[in-house]
Amino acid sequence: MSSHLANIDRKRLEQSIDELGRIGETPRGGLTRLALTDEDKRGRDLMVRWMREAGLRVTVDQMGNIFGERAGSQALPPVMMGSHVDSVPTGGKYDGQLGVLCGLETIRALNAQKIRTRHPVTLAIFTSEEGARFQPAMIASGVMAGKIALEDAYNARDKDGIRLVDELERIGYLGSEPCVPRPFRAYLELHIEQGPLLEEAGLSVGVVDGIVAISWARLTIHGVQDHAGPTPMRIRHDALVAAAEVVTGARTIATELGGDLVTTVGNLVVHPNIVNAIPGKVTMSIDMRDPRDETLEVARRCLDAVVEVACEREGVRYELEHYWRVPYTPFAHDVVAAIERAANAAGARWRHILSGAGHDAQYMAAIGPAGMIFVPSRGGRSHCEEEFTPMDDIEHGAATLFLAVLDLAGRV
């Protein structure tokens, strides 16, 4: 290698980012490519074409996960790179996309330099990572890790009642390979940070030590629907008034407990949702995350209390369901160490960091040694059209991925 970044063809990588980014592009330069829609199919088709052109053997499993394998010199478990190509609504062009494209660039760079590795190198594209259309998030790596039953995943429905399995079939990605834990030497996922820390510190790469614990709850509040005019305040049971107190309370939990705890009400739906009717029903989500499982447990108990007090005050019934919980996920020491060496070798300015977002790497860590590489998000922003990472940082990230893969797969 003439230079640490010479492995990576920056122009080719940038062109691929542009080309994939045009599928589902929004007028303001963002991306809407919800899982298993026509746009998702077109994104997958393009990736499969590129993977085949790079000489990979492509297979699709029962959850629509796509795997492209580059053979190794020995019959060993592969070093896997992976991420996803689905997006949130009016999201950005980097979340997920960058991981699969830097993985593809790694394969292309290995090919260009005719490098042989002992372990095979596999690029994985996971189905429906975002959880924007089908819940929960990371459903397909969850099935692969044995944490979610295949049948439950198949029966996940979008807001129009359409089943995940029917959409998989419709777009032609209901594969036949079993979706079960498969052995791997290491799983590596490059991803945008989605937070402000790398940019604030002027760094190109984050070596991710683990993923924070996450708790998702669903709250349904049953008020009494009534006319907004002739109903005196004294007899009202307004589901939205109680819901508003929970939104405020969720914010207060984060500010009171402090530290790295974050709480978000991202989804809130009012029924019947018209100007002149007192809301009879509100459904809402509460998302809470913290590096420490114990803090998240305290936050959950605080939320229970906030909901109880708010609903009792307004005289409304409720159901609160803590339906998804992922504990703190530490990444494998040897993988983290390989990424550190690679970042140094790539000449990247880097730091250790935690991931505040769930990723497929989280489930992959449950079945084998996993690690992640972060690149900066401008303004810390993601899941929005303004999502952006400078090419200089992407190049350092991709070079780190390439060198870590080479390290772990073993050059022959």
Place this chain on the structure above:
Amino acid sequence: MSSHLANIDRKRLEQSIDELGRIGETPRGGLTRLALTDEDKRGRDLMVRWMREAGLRVTVDQMGNIFGERAGSQALPPVMMGSHVDSVPTGGKYDGQLGVLCGLETIRALNAQKIRTRHPVTLAIFTSEEGARFQPAMIASGVMAGKIALEDAYNARDKDGIRLVDELERIGYLGSEPCVPRPFRAYLELHIEQGPLLEEAGLSVGVVDGIVAISWARLTIHGVQDHAGPTPMRIRHDALVAAAEVVTGARTIATELGGDLVTTVGNLVVHPNIVNAIPGKVTMSIDMRDPRDETLEVARRCLDAVVEVACEREGVRYELEHYWRVPYTPFAHDVVAAIERAANAAGARWRHILSGAGHDAQYMAAIGPAGMIFVPSRGGRSHCEEEFTPMDDIEHGAATLFLAVLDLAGRV
């Protein structure tokens, strides 16, 4: 007349309520018959058939308002009765429906007893009273009163962008009669109270003195959409957190100013509305009502302050638009007096009352002498499937309407 209630055929009225109520009936016995939908068309068609069978001359105006005239002995302005047949989503079978059906029963009772009146008697069905699909509410009587431009009403769009005028044409109710103020001796609207006062006092009839002042505002809050995980609390600008403070603030305005002021946030929409994204945008409505225009003015200034403080605290931009305002509407003394006499003659237990809801009678009062008759709402509930008024009360209300019409139209 052998008895004060003998004019009204209770069984016939009850059957008509049942039959009209089956069009757009919900599984739980409520009604979803949004303005200018197929269900609205079927409701209108049934009413027009009944009106023609009762010998009325039926005409339709440019806003789809339906008028059925029973000739008088002299060429005088008619005594009009009216209400509407559209409903809110998952509303009830009494709001609006009862007014047109008691009006029809009055016509039928006049026919059955072969009564001739000096003034013609006209039954009116107003288009899109609820404002649930097309805004503002009472749009068609608003055009008739010259308060809303015909073109603006035609261009009102539902949430799918469909124009009111196109739907009027589609269902066959884009009439040719000019929608302009027409002379009338009196306008009478029977309606459910939609509040708890008559039931609490054990009364059958409310003689309505006027309609409270109403103010509608629309608030759009622009936050910064971002990922719910890796975005530290310190850099968040969450549109829903600000919106929740406004919901709470609107409630506080009502409880602090007290009296008869009511405030409601009935409509609230979050964008992008997914579990793991910090809300980037919220749009919401604020509905405020009070018998005194001055109190409502104070409430509006309080709302301005609440919105400013909430949005400044969260660091979000906003637009607040007070887009609809109706001052207190007193009804005509002679019409109110005629209703009082009729209620007494009908043997109804009654009281004076104010209407907390807007009605077409509000706009009609701007162009001629108007009045309203209320009947009780069980539990004070309306705009919901549980809406209910006992037949004994309906019978007293219908008899009051019949006698007031006869009084004002003059028996020959």
